[in-house]
Amino acid sequence: MMIQFERFYFAYLLLISYLLVLNVFNTVDLSLPLVVVFGCGILSLLFKRQQLLAGKWLIGLSVVLVLLGVLAFYAPSTGIRTTLTNWSAPVRNALNARGFYQALQHVTPSGPSRTGFSENDGQLGGPLLDDNTILFEATQQRSSYWRVESKDFYSGRGWENTAPEQSQFSRRSPLEHGTTFYQHAFSEPEESTVHFFNHGIYVPLPYGRSIVQATEGTTGFVFLEETGRVNFIDSNNGEKEILNQWSTPDYQLSDLAMIQPQLPLESQVDYLQLPNELPARIRDLAESLTANEETMLGKVTAIENHLKNNSDLRYSKVDTDFPPENQDYVDHFLFDSQVGYCDNFSTAMVVLLRSVGIPARWTKGFAPGDAGQVDSDTTVYTVRNQHAHSWVEVYFDSYGWLPFEPTPSFSNPDRPSTENSSAPADTAEESTDEVDQDTISSEAAESSFEEQSADQETDQRSPENRTLTVLLALAGVIAAGFFVGRRYLLSLQISWFNRFSKEPARRIYPLILKQVEKSIPRQPSETLRAYGKRVEAAESLFTGRFISFIDCYELMLYNKKEFEPLSTSELNDLVSITERLKKN
Structure with a gap:
């Protein structure tokens, strides 16, 4: 058949x-x-x-x-692929932030990893999908990055840790955290309550000094001093709650402006480690960026600003790929793909800093989260998997390890303003979401489609939001044009055939008959003339017109010598009636 x-x-x-x-x-x-x-x-x-x-x-x-x-x-x-990819990137990022790709992954489970905190960072790279699962909620006055741990060993593929010394604290003895890697003054403390859901054993803590006491669901903590990581003693994933007396670091960037680069201390040597086969062009780039800077802060912010404000480097989770098997992760990002998310930007900054002898380490945790106001003094920050994030810590003499943020559109609230400082200011923009390896990742922050935190509110929409709005408006115009034009499609087709066809009647007549048949169906055994009479009986506007059309159509088919087309006015009347039938 x-x-x-x-x-x-x-x-x-x-x-x-x-x-x-x-x-x-x-x-x-x-x-x-x-x-x-x-x-x-x-x-x-x-x-x-x-x-x-x-x-x-x-x-x-x-x-x-x-x-x-x-x-x-x-x-x-050629540049066509790059142009198309760059032009459409905001749309794909917006779809990711809206959960579009996550919904597709439920249908086809194999595919990119999702956002979240990753325990294994040995192989970085690849696209990430957003996951909005809630991990914890914090009730406090100020926003903060949520630090989990730092890692010191860069393999060329990802990050690993040397074995840290562990110290254990019970629930009855509160844990004091943060003073080992920041050695300067702290602000007045505030009380913070953090409620954890089904998130794992790690304890994200805000930047600064924390005096932490467990109040629900756990018996104490394990403290890994070298990385600054705190774990719950209990391995179950039930709900837990802690009470935290939290003080933020109290310093200004202007305080760091006079610190000169110096030889690292013995305890900082591990934070200068780089692979033996690190490509030379990475070192060359680091030296060229810092050549004209004399202070420690100047060199650090020169590299930070190069990554954060470089138009050649594009932020995207869904477009990021894995480096080739034999290529360095940072080398591939900086010089080949030039597309990445927080893991790419933060790792690149650490490697560039180490290349010029500045101790730096890769730090991971979470961005502040989604802010919901409770009262005039207190805010509830809801932190999800998609807020997982990574950034950089740099060692400054007499201050300790201080955070820096090289990822575009992210702004660390723990970073003081640059007032009275020679260093350029960060842009206080809303953050975008992230993803990582294995089942979960090492990045995310506030999506450009989530509510901004209270200290970053603005009436300006993000570029992704504006692009999506324009595209949706364009799609609406096209759709409206399609539905409006569809009603007048017959007239457009007839105009086309009259202009470009050698025998327009042979195209136009069957087209009109076919359109009438859609409104008044023709029976399989019904002759054209019988059908014409039935159409005129059913639709009074056709009276005297449709039979003439059928006669003309039959002459065109069977007796070409006597065929004479209908006049333009007769044909226009017929088309007008036919289009009116379509509207009804």
Whole structure:
């Protein structure tokens, strides 16, 4: 049994569009399938029109296929792919922030990892999907990054830790945390209550000095002094709560401006470690960025600002890929892909700093979270998997380890303002979401579509939000144009055939008859003349017109010598009535 399928244009269009998207936004090369599918579409069209053997069609087909083949093979390797990817990146990031890709992953579970805190950072890279699962809620006055731990050993692929010494504290003896890696003054303390849900054993704490006491669901803590990490003693994942007397570091960047680079102490040598095979161009870049800076702060902020404000480096979770097997993770990000999220930017800053002899370490935890006001003095910060984040800590003499933020659109609230400082100020923008490796990752912060925290509110929409709004508005205009134009499609088609067809009547008459049949169906055994009488009886506007049209149509089909087309006014009246039938 032969199946005749004539309306294949849309199916071919969808398939070619899908292959083009895969070819542009993925590393897989689908150039040959594109040529084959396009060629099949042309052949299908020629078979339908029974013009396959016409010489001009074969020549035209050959030219089209050759041109398409050249474009398909060479266009992706030019700037076209980069331009399209960069232009559409805000839309993909916005879809990720809205949970679009996460919803798709429920249908096809295999795919990118999701945002969250990762215990294994040995292999960084790859795309990430947002996960909005709530991990904990903190009730306090000020926002803060939530520090979990730092890592010191960079392998060229990711981060590992040397074995830290552990100290254990019971619930009856509160844990004092933060004074070992920050040695300067603290502000007045405030009380913070943190309620943990099903999140794991690590304890994220705000920057500064914390005096932590367990109040629910746990018997105490384990403190890893070298990395600054605190774990619950209990390994179960039930709900827990802690009470924290928290004091923020009290310093200004201007206080650091006079500190000169100096030889690292013995305890800081591990934080200068780099792979033996680190590519030379990474060191060259670090030296060129810091060559004109004399102070420690100047060198640090020069590298930070290069990463944060460099238009060649693009922030995206869904477009980030893995480096090739034999290429350094930072080298691939800085010089080849130039696309990444917080893990890429923070790791690059640590490696660049170490390349010029500045002790730095990779730090991970969470961005402040989503702020919900309780009263004039207290805010509840809801922290989710998608707020997982990584940043940089740099050692300053007499101050200790201080946080720096190289990731675009992120602003660490624990970083003091640059007032009276020679260092440039950070941009207080809302943050975007992140993801990582294994089942969960090492990044995220406030999405550009989440509410901003109280100290970062602004009436300006993010570039992603503006882009999405424009695209949605454009899609609305196109959709409205489609539905409006669809009602007048017959007139447009007739105008086209009158202008460009050699025999317009042979195209126009069957088209009008087909449109009338959609409103008043014709019976299989019904003759054209009988159908014409029934149409005039059913629709008074056709009276005296449709029978004349049928007579003219039959003459065109069976007696071409006596055929004389309807006048323009008669044809326009017929089309107007037909379009009115479509509206009803």
